[in-house]
Amino acid sequence: MTSERTNWPHDVPDARELVEAVRDYLRDDLGPRAEGRDRFILRVAANALSIAAREIAALPADAADHAERLAALGVESEQALSDAIAAGAFDDRMSELGDVLWATTLAKLAVANPAYRDEAAEP
Amino acid sequence: MNDKADRLAAQLADELGGEIADLRRLSAGASRETWAFSADGDPLILQRSRFVAAPGTGVDEPAILRHAHAGGVTVPEIVAASSGADHPIGAQFTISRRLEGESIARKILRDGDFARARECFVGDCARELVAIHSLDPEPVLDRLPAVDDPVAAQRATYDTLDDPHPVFDLAFRWLDAHRPDPRPHRIVHGDFRMGNFLIDADGITAVLDWELAHIGDPVEDLGWLVARAWRFRGEGEVGGLGTRGELLDAYAAAGGVEISPDELRWWEVLASLRWGVITMFMGGEHRSGTTRSVEQATIGRRVVETEYDLMLLLRPELQAGR
Numbered sequence A: 001m002t003s004e005r006t007n008w009p010h011d012v013p014d015a016r017e018l019v020e021a022v023r024d025y026l027r028d029d030l031g032p033r034a035e036g037r038d039r040f041i042l043r044v045a046a047n048a049l050s051i052a053a054r055e056i057a058a059l060p061a062d063a064a065d066h067a068e069r070l071a072a073l074g075v076e077s078e079q080a081l082s083d084a085i086a087a088g089a090f091d092d093r094m095s096e097l098g099d100v101l102w103a104t105t106l107a108k109l110a111v112a113n114p115a116y117r118d119e120a121a122e123p
Numbered sequence B: 001m002n003d004k005a006d007r008l009a010a011q012l013a014d015e016l017g018g019e020i021a022d023l024r025r026l027s028a029g030a031s032r033e034t035w036a037f038s039a040d041g042d043p044l045i046l047q048r049s050r051f052v053a054a055p056g057t058g059v060d061e062p063a064i065l066r067h068a069h070a071g072g073v074t075v076p077e078i079v080a081a082s083s084g085a086d087h088p089i090g091a092q093f094t095i096s097r098r099l100e101g102e103s104i105a106r107k108i109l110r111d112g113d114f115a116r117a118r119e120c121f122v123g124d125c126a127r128e129l130v131a132i133h134s135l136d137p138e139p140v141l142d143r144l145p146a147v148d149d150p151v152a153a154q155r156a157t158y159d160t161l162d163d164p165h166p167v168f169d170l171a172f173r174w175l176d177a178h179r180p181d182p183r184p185h186r187i188v189h190g191d192f193r194m195g196n197f198l199i200d201a202d203g204i205t206a207v208l209d210w211e212l213a214h215i216g217d218p219v220e221d222l223g224w225l226v227a228r229a230w231r232f233r234g235e236g237e238v239g240g241l242g243t244r245g246e247l248l249d250a251y252a253a254a255g256g257v258e259i260s261p262d263e264l265r266w267w268e269v270l271a272s273l274r275w276g277v278i279t280m281f282m283g284g285e286h287r288s289g290t291t292r293s294v295e296q297a298t299i300g301r302r303v304v305e306t307e308y309d310l311m312l313l314l315r316p317e318l319q320a321g322r
Helices: A015-033 A036-073 A078-086 A094-112 B003-016 B061-070 B105-110 B112-119 B121-133 B138-143 B150-161 B166-177 B219-226 B244-253 B261-288 B294-300 B303-313 B315-320
Strands: B020-028 B032-039 B042-049 B078-083 B092-097 B186-188 B197-200 B203-207 B214-216
Touching: A015 A036, A036 A078, A036 A094, A036 B294, A078 B166, A094 B166, A094 B303, A094 B315, B003 B020, B003 B032, B003 B042, B003 B078, B003 B092, B061 B078, B061 B092, B061 B138, B061 B186, B105 B112, B112 B121, B112 B197, B112 B203, B121 B186, B121 B203, B121 B219, B121 B244, B150 B166, B150 B261, B166 B261, B166 B303, B219 B244, B219 B261, B244 B261, B261 B294, B261 B303, B303 B315
Parallel strands: none
Antiparallel strands: B020 B032, B032 B042, B042 B092, B078 B092, B186 B214, B197 B203
């Protein structure tokens, strides 16, 4: 499967495809031949590379969406949003804040661990 | 056997007398190791640490385990222990009887051998929790730390990590504003969850891992037990088995205090937040170079799982727009 190229002027395979190649080797080739703790660590390592591959693919759109959501709340950065919530600045805008935090959380989870999502429990 | 194991076998023989056999390492962390062996045929477990915690911050685990054992909590019997001394086996170590049982959640939740244990899991947890929370704290007050404000304790760690997580700030603010009436402080296990029990076909045979024990509000242990992090993809809310309501009923039936679902929810929010702060901390340890490992690095990316759990737990407040 060949995806659309977005990494000009670099050559292909692109960063995501290289990471996936290493992931597949660890998971499908080396992993089954390893034993005990090595086998476990190889599974963890393959999972780490899957996260990296998903982040590479999702980052341009995720970063743009995130900046837009922060701007809509009137804050300049993740740190500024944290500080404002801690100071109570959103206490009377809870539902608006909730929508933004929910969108950000889902975007992060889709990269870090999509299988964790439990849609039956969601609003 | 390698040199390290040979040396340890000789040290164990000096400590216990008798013939040491079947010595093998079960796990090794940065500062803590667990070994299995037998002495004159008795199956034993050694847990040793390279470091002793600073006075007032750490837990004297052997002292707490002996106190819990005497008080009827299902814990392994201590055979030998040392803490703070310049001992060849380790700065702090415990040798206890090796009990039969499985601790791996995946097997306990799914293997046919544990069908009966799964049935009585919630009741077993309630019985052990009531036994722990019924212990007299007085004799061990100087052997474990006291946590007077568990929200402030987590907030302090979060602030130190200097890594903004707006969902955590929201949870801290909600916790501060909705504190339940304080309960009389008791001995709290601090890490009472699936993965820290030995379980055989008939149920819990040992409550392990007491290094986070402290004096505090006993409902903390119930909130930690029901957090999603310890369900290991099981359907149920209590370590993957049973419901929150069943746990509260079983705790009261075993002689514990009556706890409302709202009070439990407050502690579950704090538990999720605490696990979130721990995962942040572990990822940070990798980034700073303190403990570099692929395992530690990947745990750092589990922070969002607790953000997701917190968003679901705080859903009523967020939807009401309060």
